[in-house]
Amino acid sequence: MTPEDRSRLQELLTGQRLLALGVAVEGRAVVGLVPYALAPGGGALLVQASRLAPHSGGLGAGARWSGVIHEPDSPGSDPLQIPRLVLEGVVQPVTAKDSAFESAARAFLTRFPSAAMTLSLPDFTLYRLALEGGRLILGFGRALNLSKSSFKDLENP
Numbered sequence: 001m002t003p004e005d006r007s008r009l010q011e012l013l014t015g016q017r018l019l020a021l022g023v024a025v026e027g028r029a030v031v032g033l034v035p036y037a038l039a040p041g042g043g044a045l046l047v048q049a050s051r052l053a054p055h056s057g058g059l060g061a062g063a064r065w066s067g068v069i070h071e072p073d074s075p076g077s078d079p080l081q082i083p084r085l086v087l088e089g090v091v092q093p094v095t096a097k098d099s100a101f102e103s104a105a106r107a108f109l110t111r112f113p114s115a116a117m118t119l120s121l122p123d124f125t126l127y128r129l130a131l132e133g134g135r136l137i138l139g140f141g142r143a144l145n146l147s148k149s150s151f152k153d154l155e156n157p
Contacts, residue, residue, distance in 0.1 A: 018034070023064075025057035059093065069084065083136075085134060
């Protein structure tokens with residue numbers, strides 16, 4: 001990965017705020033659109049979900065997830081050229097009892113201050129979505145495979 005590619009990866013992860021999240025729930029594919037924050041150290045995304053949301057059923061410890069982050073489309077743009085990330089990894093719920101909860105909650109609340117209320121509600125859980133691989137697509141014919149090491153040391157601005 002070139003320094004320019006790494007910079008684009010960083011820009012997509014920190015410049016966008018929504019993840020199209022896909023999980024399996026009782027054998028069905030379920031998709032949700034969730035706000036995310038980059039976890040400290042860059043090796044995961046942090047998302048919050050209510051137990052009432054259909055996708056939360058697929059966010060158990062060790063479950064697999066997949067998702068897409070992309071730059072916004074516009075009428076004058078070519079959809080084949082829109083930079084995007086296709087990501088995958090493993091889910092780990094982060095509860096108030098976990099030692100990593102405070103730093104994860106701080107990172108999420110720094111990005112989404114309005115989540116302070118929902119973070120304290122009992123039906124909402126914070127999840128760490130480990131970044132294990134994926135593809136960085138920078139336009140038609142320009143795609144890079146990503147591994148776990150691709151996400152190391154990325155930081156929120």
